[in-house]
Amino acid sequence: MNDVAPAADLGLLTNDAMRARRHPRAVVALWAWESVLALVASTPVAMLVGATWGTDPEGDGALWRPGALALADLYVRQRPAIEALEGSLLAVLAIDAVLGLVPLGALLVVFCRGARDGRVVGPVRAIGEGLRRFPAMLVLLVVSVVAQAVVLGVGLAAGSIVEAWVHTALGEARAQQVQGLVLLLFAAAVAAVGVVHDLSRAAVVRFEVGGWRATTLGVRAFRHAPWALSWSWAWRAIAGLAPVVAAAAVTGRFGGRAGVALVVVFGLHQAVVLARVALRASWLARALRAVDASLSRAF
Amino acid sequence: MAPVRTALLAAAAVAFAPGPAEPPVPTPAPAEPTSPPAGIVLPVAGAAYDDDASLPAHAEDVVDYTLRASLDPAAHTIHGEGTITWRNTSTEPVREVWLHLYMNAFKNERSAFFRERVGGRGSAAPEDWGWIDVHRFVVRAPDTVAVDEWPNAERTRPGDDDETDARVPFPRVVAPGETVEFDVSFDEKLPIVVERTGYRGTFHMMGQWFPKIARLERDGRWAHFPFHHLAEFYADYGTYDVTLDVPQGYSIGATGPVVERRFADGRMIERHVQGDIHDFAWTAWDQWMAARETIDGVDVTLLYPRGFSRVAARDMAALRFALPYESSRYGRYPYKVLTVVHPQEDAQEAGGMEYPTLITSAGPWLTPPGALVPEIVTVHELGHQWFYGLVGTNELAWPFLDEGLNQAAEVDAMGKWKGAGSAVDLFGLRLSDAAINAVGSSPRASDEPVAQAADAFTTGGNYGALVYSRTASLVETLRRVYGDDAVGRALGRYARRYRFQHPGPDELLAIVSEVLGERVAATMRRALFEEGWVDYVVEGATAHEAQRAAGIFDIAGKRDRVTPGAREGGGWDNGVLVRRRGTLSFPVDVQMTMADGTTRLERWDGEGTSKRFAWHDAVALESVSVDPDERVLLESTRLNNHAAVMGGERFAWRVLERAAYDVELLLQAVGP
Numbered sequence: 001m002n003d004v005a006p007a008a009d010l011g012l013l014t015n016d017a018m019r020a021r022r023h024p025r026a027v028v029a030l031w032a033w034e035s036v037l038a039l040v041a042s043t044p045v046a047m048l049v050g051a052t053w054g055t056d057p058e059g060d061g062a063l064w065r066p067g068a069l070a071l072a073d074l075y076v077r078q079r080p081a082i083e084a085l086e087g088s089l090l091a092v093l094a095i096d097a098v099l100g101l102v103p104l105g106a107l108l109v110v111f112c113r114g115a116r117d118g119r120v121v122g123p124v125r126a127i128g129e130g131l132r133r134f135p136a137m138l139v140l141l142v143v144s145v146v147a148q149a150v151v152l153g154v155g156l157a158a159g160s161i162v163e164a165w166v167h168t169a170l171g172e173a174r175a176q177q178v179q180g181l182v183l184l185l186f187a188a189a190v191a192a193v194g195v196v197h198d199l200s201r202a203a204v205v206r207f208e209v210g211g212w213r214a215t216t217l218g219v220r221a222f223r224h225a226p227w228a229l230s231w232s233w234a235w236r237a238i239a240g241l242a243p244v245v246a247a248a249a250v251t252g253r254f255g256g257r258a259g260v261a262l263v264v265v266f267g268l269h270q271a272v273v274l275a276r277v278a279l280r281a282s283w284l285a286r287a288l289r290a291v292d293a294s295l296s297r298a299f
Numbered sequence: 300m301a302p303v304r305t306a307l308l309a310a311a312a313v314a315f316a317p318g319p320a321e322p323p324v325p326t327p328a329p330a331e332p333t334s335p336p337a338g339i340v341l342p343v344a345g346a347a348y349d350d351d352a353s354l355p356a357h358a359e360d361v362v363d364y365t366l367r368a369s370l371d372p373a374a375h376t377i378h379g380e381g382t383i384t385w386r387n388t389s390t391e392p393v394r395e396v397w398l399h400l401y402m403n404a405f406k407n408e409r410s411a412f413f414r415e416r417v418g419g420r421g422s423a424a425p426e427d428w429g430w431i432d433v434h435r436f437v438v439r440a441p442d443t444v445a446v447d448e449w450p451n452a453e454r455t456r457p458g459d460d461d462e463t464d465a466r467v468p469f470p471r472v473v474a475p476g477e478t479v480e481f482d483v484s485f486d487e488k489l490p491i492v493v494e495r496t497g498y499r500g501t502f503h504m505m506g507q508w509f510p511k512i513a514r515l516e517r518d519g520r521w522a523h524f525p526f527h528h529l530a531e532f533y534a535d536y537g538t539y540d541v542t543l544d545v546p547q548g549y550s551i552g553a554t555g556p557v558v559e560r561r562f563a564d565g566r567m568i569e570r571h572v573q574g575d576i577h578d579f580a581w582t583a584w585d586q587w588m589a590a591r592e593t594i595d596g597v598d599v600t601l602l603y604p605r606g607f608s609r610v611a612a613r614d615m616a617a618l619r620f621a622l623p624y625e626s627s628r629y630g631r632y633p634y635k636v637l638t639v640v641h642p643q644e645d646a647q648e649a650g651g652m653e654y655p656t657l658i659t660s661a662g663p664w665l666t667p668p669g670a671l672v673p674e675i676v677t678v679h680e681l682g683h684q685w686f687y688g689l690v691g692t693n694e695l696a697w698p699f700l701d702e703g704l705n706q707a708a709e710v711d712a713m714g715k716w717k718g719a720g721s722a723v724d725l726f727g728l729r730l731s732d733a734a735i736n737a738v739g740s741s742p743r744a745s746d747e748p749v750a751q752a753a754d755a756f757t758t759g760g761n762y763g764a765l766v767y768s769r770t771a772s773l774v775e776t777l778r779r780v781y782g783d784d785a786v787g788r789a790l791g792r793y794a795r796r797y798r799f800q801h802p803g804p805d806e807l808l809a810i811v812s813e814v815l816g817e818r819v820a821a822t823m824r825r826a827l828f829e830e831g832w833v834d835y836v837v838e839g840a841t842a843h844e845a846q847r848a849a850g851i852f853d854i855a856g857k858r859d860r861v862t863p864g865a866r867e868g869g870g871w872d873n874g875v876l877v878r879r880r881g882t883l884s885f886p887v888d889v890q891m892t893m894a895d896g897t898t899r900l901e902r903w904d905g906e907g908t909s910k911r912f913a914w915h916d917a918v919a920l921e922s923v924s925v926d927p928d929e930r931v932l933l934e935s936t937r938l939n940n941h942a943a944v945m946g947g948e949r950f951a952w953r954v955l956e957r958a959a960y961d962v963e964l965l966l967q968a969v970g971p
Contacts, residue, residue: 034970038962039955046955050948056941057892057922059949066719067731069929072738073937089962093969100971141971168500171586172643173606173664244964252727262953269960276967 010113010121010129012206018112018288020281026110029123031277033103034096035270041092048081049074061257101137106130107281108205112288129205136204139211140218144197148190155186195233195287196222202287207295217295224294232286236279243272344796344810349788351631351795358536358575358799361388362512366483368505369544369566370583375427375498377508380435380484385512387479388535391519392472396438396481398452398465401507402431404526405490405497409460412494415528419759421494421648422528429490429497433510436467437482445482446470463526464513483510492642495652495659501549502642504649504659506580507532514693514801524695529762530753531687531694531701534577536799542570545583552602552638553581554657575633575799576655577691582640590615595623597632603641607664610673614639614660617677620716625708628787629685629794637684639677651676653683669725675713675732682708689798697804698753698762699827703770704790704807710736710771711778711787733775737932740768741832744935749773750804750827772932773826779930780885781815789814804828822883826933833881834935835925837942838909842894842919845870873920875912875942879905883933890927893918921947 020027049060052074056062062070075082106126113121113129121129163179170178200218203209207217222229247268255261347353366381387393404412405425416422436449453466473479487508490497496506513523514535522533542559543551547567555573562568571581582602590601590611599618603611618639626632640659642649650661658680662673686705687694694701713721713732720729743764747757756762778786793802793810804827812820825831845867852859877889884905891899895918903910903925922943926934934940943949 034963034966035959037966038959041962042955042958045958046951049951049954052938053941054948054951055922055943057890057898057924057927060951060954063954065929066729067721067734067929068719068729069731069734069737069932070937071728072730072734076738076742077936077938089965092962093965096966096970100966104971137971167645171605172645173604176664177606240967248726257953262956266956269956269963273960273963273967276964280967 009116010109011116013112013114015289015292018285018292020111020278020285023107023110023120023281025123026107026126027278027281028274030103030107030281031270031274033100034273034277037092037096041089044085044088048078048085052078059258064257097141098138101134101141102127102130104130104201104284105133105137105205108202108284108288109133111281111285112202112206112292133204136209136211136214137201140197140200140204140214143211143215144193144200147193151186151189151193155183155189158186159183191233191237192222192226192230195229198233198284198287199229199291202284202291203295206288206291217291221291221294225290229287229290232290233283236283240276240279243275247272344792344813346792348792348795353795354630354633355799359388360537360574361386361535362537363540364509364537364579365540366509366579367542367544368509370503370546370549372498372501372503372546372549372583372585375489375503377487377489377505378485379487379509380482383481383483383510383512385479385481387473387475387477387515389515389517389519390475392474393469393515393519393521394472395466395468395521397513397521397523398433398436398467399463399507399511399513399523399526399532400431400433400454400465401463401511401526401532402429402487402489402496403462404507405429405493406462407460410463411459411461411525412463412528414461415754417528417756417759417762419529419763422759423493425490425493425497427491427497429488429493430462431485431487431508431510433465433483433485435482435484436510438467438470439480439482440469440471440473441477441479443470461525464523466523481512485510492646492648495649497649499643499646501586502582502584502646502649504580504582504640504642504646506649506652506654507578508581509579511578522693522696524754527695527754529698529756529759531698532578533693533695533801534691536575536577536691538572538574539576539579540570540572541579541581542568543581543583544568546585549583549585550587550589550602551581551583552587552600552640552657554579554638554655555634556598556636573634573656576688578654580652580654580657582649592619594618594637595626595632597622597634598636599639600636601639601641604643604664607641607643610662610664610666611641613662613666613673614641614677617674617716618681621678621681621712624712624715625682625685628711629708629791630689630798632684633689637681639680641673651680653680653687655684655688658683667725669720669723671713671717671720671722671724671732674717675709675722678712678716679705679709682712685794690794691799691801692803693801695753697750698766699749699770700802700804700807702766703749704774706736706767706771707774708790710775733772733932736768736771736775737934740764740772741933741935744769744832744933745830748828748830769933770827773823776885776930776932777815777819777823779928779932781819785815822885825882829882831881831883831933832935833879833883833885833931833933834939835887835931836878836880836939837923837925838876838878839874840891840920840923840942840944840947841872841874842921842944843872845872845915869917871916871919873914873916875920875923876909877903877912877923877925878909879907881935885931885933887926887931888928890924891920892922892924894921920944 053060053062109129110121110126159179159182162182163175166178167175196218199221200214203214203217251265363384366379368377368379370377404410405428433449435447437445437447439445448467451468454462492499496504513521514533516522544566547562547565551569553571555571557569558572559570587602588605592599601611601615634656636656638657644663647661650659652659660673661676666672682705687701692700710732719731722732722735723730743761746761749765749769789811793807808820808824811823847861847865847867849861849863886905887903889901889903901912924941926940
């Protein structure tokens with residue numbers, strides 16, 4: 001694939017200026033993109049529940065009754081409809097996996113480039129730049145998914161072989177724990193492929209290169225500081241779990257059936273999602289700085 | 300067992316030659332009511348059976364086994380020999396004995412077990428076959444020369460290669476009350492663990508492993524049957540004295556207490572003796588870990604694999620609750636010991652099974668705390684000590700009497716113990732065992748009757764849904780509608796009255812009628828025998844501003860004209876129509892929710908096919924719900940249990956909020 005032609009009117013920011021926190025609107029825009037998609041996937045679910053339980057005095061609150069009889073009954077009796085909804089959810093996920101590359105590219109452009117007059121890249125221009133990088137991003141996606149699938153497949157096979165090997169000697173539980181350790185190692189390798197994938201995406205935007213070239217650059221950047229970059233990704237990933245767990249605990253106690261309580265829970269959940277988007281954006285900015293620092297001399 | 304000498308004279312008067320083969324006892328025809336013969340009235344149990352003072356100390360001793368079994372764990376074989384003492388407790392002389400050789404179910408794919416692949420456990424061909432070869436079956440009757448009758452045994456039927464149900468002729472007729480002895484010798488090879496029995500590596504689980512005498516009914520018919528895919532078992536009570544011989548280093552778990560243990564020539568020999576039981580099972584493995592505890596006066600031994608200590612602790616916690624609870628509900632557990640075997644997942648076909656004083660639990664070592672699989676399986680199999688063990692019903696003919704009632708006992712016990720999250724309590728989802736059984740069975744309620752023989756069910760799925768879950772939902776419905784005390788008393792009275800006996804559905808229904816009334820018994824019979832179903836529907840809900848009747852009225856000599864739509868001085872005319880569809884009926888509550896948030900509760904006795912409620916109120920009706928407390932678990936669906944007046948429908952905002960949040964997290968997990 002050919003390299004992407006550089007945008008003449010957009011200048012490169014300094015390494016230190018490539019920060020997510022300098023572009024809160026872009027982060028919010030990414031959150032909005034995810035929220036709209038989620039709304040598209042969820043509205044049919046709410047309509048199904050409204051059509052089946054909307055006339056109950058409790059409304060959809062019936063599904064949260066202790067014992068979950070109403071929920072289980074809905075699941076069994078509306079199985080075909082639920083399968084259709086699952087299909088539409090899968091479609092939304094697939095659409096996001098592909099079309100989501102455009103807002104992602106736009107975000108990276110906003111983080112690392114600016115107008116010659118010092119202004120931040122506007123949303124329309126950013127989307128245009130994201131579209132321009134879409135083919136390269138798509139190549140990276142395919143390469144990464146294939147690589148991760150291969151690593152995962154090898155990991156599953158290796159785990160099974162090791163489990164069978166030590167099963168008799170260690171017993172089922174210990175053998176499966178060993179299998180889990182093997183899988184953990186391969187999961188780390190899958191994560192590492194993901195880190196390289198993000199570095200390659202950053203390279204596409206930073207160096208205006210195509211997918212194959214960006215892959216090489218991403219690998220090179222990773223090899224330059226594998227542990228620092230892995231940790232940089234990992235702490236954000238772990239930190240992203242904390243608000244989810246906290247929100248689950250709060251929601252579990254708070255309930256949030258309707259009215260103000262529901263609004264509060266909605267606000268809490270969206271704060272969680274926004275925080276996770278911000279962490280992701282922060283990591284992408286870090287990836288930009290990493291490829292910029294390690295590879296600038298090569299260009 | 301002491302021989303019954305008084306029968307000798309009668310026996311001497313009877314011919315010695317073996318008679319022709321009796322036809323096999325057919326399993327009861329599907330859906331055939333089991334009304335007692337004309338003139339026979341089932342005995343009234345009465346309140347005397349509501350407490351343990353009524354419990355018999357022992358069962359009638361019919362068949363005693365004194366066996367010695369030696370395990371070769373490398374070849375996965377058992378050599379066994381011993382004596383079976385059997386008494387004719389029927390009213391008829393008998394000319395033969397039927398012998399169940401159930402290990403032959405795994406001998407080849409021509410066995411009844413493998414021919415009847417209807418789904419569920421044991422559906423795949425085993426990786427290694429199993430069989431039992433009887434070498435000797437010597438019949439010793441008083442005043443008769445002992446004869447090895449095995450060469451004369453009829454091991455298969457014409458056109459049927461199944462070898463699990465053998466007929467052995469007697470050298471002479473055995474009179475009612477007479478006792479005979481059988482010297483038996485056998486060798487068997489265990490299959491790879493399949494359908495509760497077999498080996499996996501050095502793990503060995505032995506169920507249905509010895510030549511076992513079928514039960515002779517009072518009327519002289521042998522209740523014998525091959526090992527069916529879906530059926531379980533049926534036998535007489537007696538004493539089992541079994542000596543087990545395994546390599547040193549192996550641990551044994553078996554029915555009954557250990558009365559002797561010794562070591563010789565690199566072998567461990569354990570003798571287990573237990574009376575008042577109708578089966579014997581055992582396990583031997585060189586990797587068992589053991590936990591021991593005394594619960595409610597019973598010495599409990601829990602055998603589990605290495606690394607399963609957490610899940611084993613959950614099994615034990617379940618026993619701490621359930622053993623005293625079930626004892627209080629269905630009569631004191633009468634044995635000194637209880638052994639719980641928790642197999643690994645690679646031997647899970649051995650899990651979830653019941654034998655007298657020995658049960659097997661199930662669940663992976665990493666079962667999440669909120670997924671109550673070990674607890675449910677342990678409570679379920681423990682419950683079988685009553686509904687199967689102590690009440691010895693025919694599991695082929697009436698599987699709902701053991702599996703169904705026991706499932707009901709499980710749902711009840713789990714609900715009392717764990718509350719709303721009695722099956723799953725994970726991530727805010729609290730799913731009850733009762734809900735799982737209700738929704739799992741209602742879609743199949745009209746497929747075929749619950750009360751039919753196990754081998755009559757068309758699929759394993761229907762067998763599970765109807766025998767287990769539909770029966771449990773029926774009993775749970777009765778419990779919620781008519782009260783825990785009354786239903787608990789009925790089942791407790793049944794379990795106590797028929798301890799160590801072999802009752803059928805009529806005995807159960809008679810006691811239900813006695814405690815809960817004829818209407819409930821009739822409903823229960825309809826639900827069990829006639830594919831009974833019920834669906835409550837809110838057909839409509841209306842609220843109109845009260846209006847005066849239009850027209851011309853002569854009141855106090857004055858002619859008054861009322862135009863259509865004239866107000867009646869405020870207020871609302873509210874109306875609700877509720878229907879009952881189906882063949883079952885239960886009293887239900889109908890809850891009306893008014894526009895100001897207040898509620899009005901009406902009770903409908905469930906008689907008739909519909910009920911209309913109409914009333915004038917200052918407030919408008921908003922919505923209606925029938926059975927709001929979810930008492931009738933037999934309902935076909937609950938999706939039509941509610942209705943709202945025009946415009947009263949609510950959008951599912953909470954679902955939208957939660958679903959959107961979950962999808963957002965999902966998008967972040969798999970998105971770019």
